[in-house]
Amino acid sequence: MTFDLFDNLDDATPATPPSEPLADGAVVLRGIARPDAEALLADVHAITIAAPWRHMITPGGLKMSVAMTNCGHAGWVTDAGGYRYDPIDPLSGQLWPAMPASFRHLATTAAAQAGFAGFEPDACLINRYEPGTRLSLHQDRDERDFNAPIVSVSLGLPAIFLFGGMRRADPPQRVRLAHGDVVVWGGPSRLAFHGVAPLADGDHPLLGRLRINLTFRKAL
Ligand code: SIN
Numbered sequence: 082m083t084f085d086l087f088d089n090l091d092d093a094t095p096a097t098p099p100s101e102p103l104a105d106g107a108v109v110l111r112g113i114a115r116p117d118a119e120a121l122l123a124d125v126h127a128i129t130i131a132a133p134w135r136h137m138i139t140p141g142g143l144k145m146s147v148a149m150t151n152c153g154h155a156g157w158v159t160d161a162g163g164y165r166y167d168p169i170d171p172l173s174g175q176l177w178p179a180m181p182a183s184f185r186h187l188a189t190t191a192a193a194q195a196g197f198a199g200f201e202p203d204a205c206l207i208n209r210y211e212p213g214t215r216l217s218l219h220q221d222r223d224e225r226d227f228n229a230p231i232v233s234v235s236l237g238l239p240a241i242f243l244f245g246g247m248r249r250a251d252p253p254q255r256v257r258l259a260h261g262d263v264v265v266w267g268g269p270s271r272l273a274f275h276g277v278a279p280l281a282d283g284d285h286p287l288l289g290r291l292r293i294n295l296t297f298r299k300a301l
């Protein structure tokens with residue numbers, strides 16, 4: 082005789098983490114980055130030693146309130162010349178730091194769970210938000226190939242993610258993203274407008290008053 086039945090009743094952890102559909106091709110995978118968070122943040126720290134946080138300038142001349150850096154074969158940059166992916170960090174004149182295995186593994190796993198098997202990111206934009214920082218509605222469309230999805234990992238303070246439609250004027254859904262949540266959008270949602278509402282103040286056990294977002298793309 083065994084007590085397997087009772088063991089199972091005791092186990093509150095579902096076998097597959099809950100996923101919440103946002104739209105056709107878009108899903109929130111709740112908490113899937115949580116077990117890896119400390120390793121991911123150690124890797125972010127190492128990246129920012131070689132490629133420090135910076136506030137980039139939009140083509141229109143405005144300084145972005147989100148601080149950014151990148152890793153991988155290409156980094157997303159903006160300056161007076163426009164938006165682009167560049168294999169070189171303009172601040173250091175060196176290649177961007179390599180994408181850590183922890184990043185690649187999470188991005189590939191999350192994409193597969195969202196129905197995009199075989200995702201191989203070559204670029205990761207790393208965003209840092211302080212209280213009050215926002216990211217206005219935009220499309221990710223500087224990548225060469227829109228067949229690959231976008232995988233976006235939230236760490237630290239919670240944020241309200243704005244997920245709109247194909248037109249800027251489409252009213253966005255407001256989705257609360259907490260530490261460890263991952264959003265994947267691709268297929269018919271690949272060019273959906275999205276953004277982040279001004280970050281509310283708070284105190285996160287790992288990141289204090291910060292939110293860090295990792296956005297994986299196939300850029301090249
Ligand atoms: C982005 O669109 O690049 C970032 C989204 C986020 O911070 O959640």
Ligand code: FE2
Binds near residue numbers: 220
């Ligand atoms: Fe984006």
